[in-house]
Structure formats: structure tokens, C-alpha cells
Amino acid sequence: AIQMTQSPSSLSASVGDRVTITCRASQGIRNDLGWYQQKPGKAPKLLIYAASNLQSGVPSRFSGSGSGTDFTLTISSLQPEDFATYYCLQDYIYPYTFGQGTKLEIK
Amino acid sequence: QVQLQQWGAGLLKPSETLSLTCSVYGGSFSGYYWSWIRQSPGEGLEWIGENNHNGGANYNPSLKSRVTISVDTSQNQFSLKLSSVTAADTAVYYCARVRYGSGSQMVMDVWGQGATVTVSS
Numbered sequence: 001a002i003q004m005t006q007s008p009s010s011l012s013a014s015v016g017d018r019v020t021i022t023c024r025a026s027q028g029i030r031n032d033l034g035w036y037q038q039k040p041g042k043a044p045k046l047l048i049y050a051a052s053n054l055q056s057g058v059p060s061r062f063s064g065s066g067s068g069t070d071f072t073l074t075i076s077s078l079q080p081e082d083f084a085t086y087y088c089l090q091d092y093i094y095p096y097t098f099g100q101g102t103k104l105e106i107k
Numbered sequence: 108q109v110q111l112q113q114w115g116a117g118l119l120k121p122s123e124t125l126s127l128t129c130s131v132y133g134g135s136f137s138g139y140y141w142s143w144i145r146q147s148p149g150e151g152l153e154w155i156g157e158n159n160h161n162g163g164a165n166y167n168p169s170l171k172s173r174v175t176i177s178v179d180t181s182q183n184q185f186s187l188k189l190s191s192v193t194a195a196d197t198a199v200y201y202c203a204r205v206r207y208g209s210g211s212q213m214v215m216d217v218w219g220q221g222a223t224v225t226v227s228s
Contacts, residue, residue, distance in 0.1 A: 046216050
């Protein structure tokens with residue numbers, strides 16, 4: 001199975017900061033990657049699909065980039081509701097696999 | 108607006124079969140895949156598998172011998188069965204709608220609320 005490695009595992013930031021989270025695949029996955037946000041006690045929520053496509057209804061401060069093995073999720077200006085855990089998910093090949101998560105906390 | 112509502116037994120003994128169902132409200136059932144994902148503290152998020160109304164099932168090889176995802180179009184429901192459970196199957200289980208677009212773009216765009224399943228003797 002493809003391994004997805006996220007960094008950092010946790011991150012402290014302030015409202016208004018620009019934040020970048022990285023996801024690296026153990027082999028090339030084209031642009032078959034999504035980003036999900038999860039808040040405590042809730043299901044994950046889709047933010048980005050196909051590496052760089054913003055899901056309908058998601059604020060434009062979220063953006064994704066990358067192809068092949070290296071991907072990034074950027075939040076341009078953190079808002080209070082953005083403090084959550086973020087996961088990448090590769091859908092290039094079965095079994096689909098998630099990264100271990102990046103917990104974004106308030107500084 | 109499409110909603111997924113899931114339910115099933117929350118407490119199982121080792122060797123029993125886990126059974127969860129997810130109902131789809133407010134949207135079309137055909138044209139999508141329907142998936143199950145689980146989350147445990149020790150293992151993070153794990154994709155279990157998916158199926159569609161044509162029986163095109165795909166499963167995680169780590170669970171394949173024990174898992175069945177079935178789709179009932181007449182009831183707008185899909186189900187997960189996982190046999191011979193152990194403590195390692197203790198997790199929160201989520202159902203999700205999967206849409207495949209052009210260029211093999213995949214989205215899990217609608218999720219159920221999650222169901223906690225505990226396996227304990």
C-alpha cells in the first residue's frame with residue numbers, strides 16, 4: 001500500500017497566519033490526492049480534491065498544490081474555525097490511504 | 108441536501124460480526140460509490156472499501172477476507188459487515204458518498220455522523 005506521510009504532525013499558529021501542511025507519498029500518485037478537515041467528534045470534511053480543486057462551499061483561503069509525490073495544503077489567513085486536524089488521502093490506487101494527520105492548534 | 112444517517116450495534120464480543128447500515132436521504136443513489144472508513148486512536152483513518160449499485164466492490168486487502176459492503180437501491184441504504192472482530196476493530200466507523208469525476212477525480216463529499224464500535228469480552 002502507498003504510504004502517506006504528513007508534516008508536521010502538529011502545528012501552533014495564530015489567527016491571521018499563513019500555514020502550510022505537507023503530504024508526501026511513498027510513490028508517485030499523479031494528482032490523485034484530497035485534503036480533509038476534521039474537528040473533534042465530527043466526520044472529516046472534504047476541502048480539496050485532485051490536489052488543487054477547491055470543493056464547493058469551502059472558503060478560498062484554502063488552497064492545494066502538488067503532483068507526483070509532494071503535495072501542500074495552504075491556509076492563507078487562519079480563522080478561528082480552522083483549528084482542526086487535517087488529513088491527506090491518496091486515491092491513485094487501492095487501497096486508498098490517509099496521512100497520519102496534522103493537528104493545527106491555536107498559539 | 109444529501110444526508111447520510113448510520114446506525115448499528117455499538118458493543119460486540121470478540122468473534123462476532125460487526126454490522127452497520129447507512130441510509131441516504133435527499134439525493135440520488137445511483138451514479139455513486141458508497142464507502143466505509145474507520146478511525147481508531149492507534150491507527151488513524153483507514154479506508155475499508157466501497158461498492159456501487161452495480162456490485163463493483165473494492166476492499167482494503169488488510170480486511171478483505173472479513174468485510175462485505177452491500178448496496179440496497181430499493182431502500183437507499185448500504186451496509187458494512189465485518190466478521191470475526193477483535194479488539195483491534197474497535198473504532199469509529201464512518202460511511203461516505205464517493206463521486207468519481209472526469210480524469211479519475213475522486214471525492215468523498217458527504218459523510219455520516221460516525222458510529223462508535225467497541226469490541227470487548
